Amino acid sequence: MDGVAYSWDFQCNLEVDLGSEENAHIVYTALAVDKELQPDKVKRHMSVSNGKLSVNFEAVEARFLRASFSAFVDVLTLATKTIEEFGPKKE
């Protein structure tokens, strides 16, 4: 398949409500450090608004989309659990 021009046909969006703008920024900043390992196969865009983290994945094949999405959800869960456990306690 090498040499064939791929298109970014496989897409997926994820939106997570993190409860506050501050939390959303913390998670965004923590997860933005790690770039996608295969930028020619998977692209990830993140943005924050109204306390929500929005993530858009684009991939050239479904399997890359799945792998990237799955790995991302794992670290996203870890980041939010860390906030829940050690962040300022909600009233």
Place this chain on the structure above:
Amino acid sequence: MKDKKLIALGFEGSANKIGVGVVAIDGSILSNPRHTYITPPGQGFLPRETAQHHHQYILPLVKSALDTAGVSPDEIDCLCYTKGPGMGAPLQVSAVVVRVLSQMWKKPIVGVNHCVAHIEMGRAVTGAVDPVVLYVSGGNTQVIAYSEGRYRIFGETIDIAVGNCLDRFARVLTLSNDPSPGYNIEQLAKKGDKFIELPYVVKGMDVSFSGILSYIEATTEEKLKSNECTPADLCFSLQETLFAMLVEITERAMAHCDKKDVLIVGGVGCNERLQQMMQIMCSERDGKLFATDDRYCVDNGAMIAYTGLLEYANGASTPMEESTFTQRFRTDEVLATWREKESVIA
């Protein structure tokens, strides 16, 4: 320096252990809990499953480390994590938690080289000043000495680590991985007395273990079936052969660097037979052997906290955008700034 003692929280998760430690700049270890991912006999640990294990244990470990140390987040000066080398997915777990905590607690981050951390922990615990260091674990095998600002690698494995060779042989015998395959080989080796000749592969300052592993993997079944030897004899013979190779290259490095003492660090470093063989060599050269037990030899959070704190005290920290992790990170890439002005800290 400040009046208050600097304190660091350190995270280690580059292989199958996840550990969190609290350490002060004078080297006192306030807490150092850890949890090991133990796979069934005959199986090794894979990156994805290991990362899942770390996900599960890291936050309870942070809590336990802080509680045991009696330290609140306010009292911590910096957050240290293993930047590499190691397995990618497991490394990421510590990195992500540290990035989140750094923002919430407003604390700087320090990325630490795993190998350098083993050396500094060993020096702090044993009091060895300027030894030749043998760093032996499941992922690394290096003979190291400090020279002109860096820990230089004088000899190393050219293929797999010595611990990897032992772990994989344990899988051939389907020994338990609890507490570690190496420990169980060591215990079984004590019952062996027949030496089976194995390949011995030293190449100058370097060693090679993969051929020895292939040989023993290929011949074990037959040797056991024909009652030529017992599993204990094979464990004994493998240890004797591998450790003799390590002692040989360590001695060569000592002669080359003109240093008298040896420090053994890394998971394989708690093997008492290795310590015994190294002790004999050291005493013949009028040197001293420094070694530690499994609390500090085996990967732990305190070693990362302590080394990160040494760097932090010398003005280093890692900006958020650079708080990445990397599977490859050589020992000699780190400028050991704290060694140049050691008197300031000690």
